Each structure stands twice: as C-alpha cells, then as structure tokens.
Amino acid sequence: MVADNFGLAMAVSLSYACRNDPRAAQLLPLLAFPLLATGDLCSIYRELKSIHLRNLNKERAEIVAEMWLEAGRIPSAAEVWLLIIIITIVIILIIIELKSLPSS
Numbered sequence: 183m184v185a186d187n188f189g190l191a192m193a194v195s196l197s198y199a200c201r202n203d204p205r206a207a208q209l210l211p212l213l214a215f216p217l218l219a220t221g222d223l224c225s226i227y228r229e230l231k232s233i234h235l236r237n238l239n240k241e242r243a244e245i246v247a248e249m250w251l252e253a254g255r256i257p258s259a260a261e262v263w264l265l266i267i268i269i270t271i272v273i274i275l276i277i278i279e280l281k282s283l284p285s286s
Contacts (some may be wrong), residue, residue: 219278223271230267242266
C-alpha cells in the first residue's frame with residue numbers, strides 16, 4: 183500500500199515536471215516502465231518467498247502430482263515453491279504483454 187501510494191506520487195510528480203516538454207512526456211513511460219516492472223517483479227518474488235505454507239492447495243498438489251507422474255519422484259517443498267514463483271512471474275509477464283498490445 184505504501185509502495186503503491188509512493189509510486190502514484192512519483193508518477194504525478196514526473197508527469198508534472200514533464201508537462202512543458204512533449205519529448206520528455208513521450209519518453210517518460212518508455213524509461214520508467216522497465217524500472218518499475220523490474221521493481222514490481224522483485225517485490226512479488228520477495229513476497230512469495232517470505233510465505234512458507236505447510237499444506238497443499240490445489241495448485242501445489244497439481245505441481246506435485248505432475249512431477250510425480252513425469253519424473254517418478256515427489257518434489258521437495260522448495261522445488262514446489264520455486265515452480266510457483268516461476269509460474270507467477272510468467273503469468274505476470276503475460277498479463278503485462280497483453281496490456282501493452284493495442285486494443286482493436
């Protein structure tokens with residue numbers, strides 16, 4: 183919540199600072215997006231890594247079952263957790279990519 187409000191305040195401040203320079207206003211999103219997206223993904227990674235769940239939900243059970251069927255072994259909790267983090271990051275990147283496509 184604090185980071186969201188801070189990000190919003192920074193965006194408003196930078197937009198206000200670029201109000202008289204159309205070139206800077208055009209470049210601002212191109213320069214800010216990679217930095218902010220990287221920060222967001224790092225934050226999500228740290229959030230997911232800080233949570234240690236001891237039981238299986240549907241998603242984790244599916245990962246365990248799939249690995250057991252494919253590899254013939256049950257993965258450790260760390261392996262399941264790493265796969266969940268990877269899947270989450272991939273989903274976020276897909277959503278970001280879909281949002282950047284021009285709407286028809």
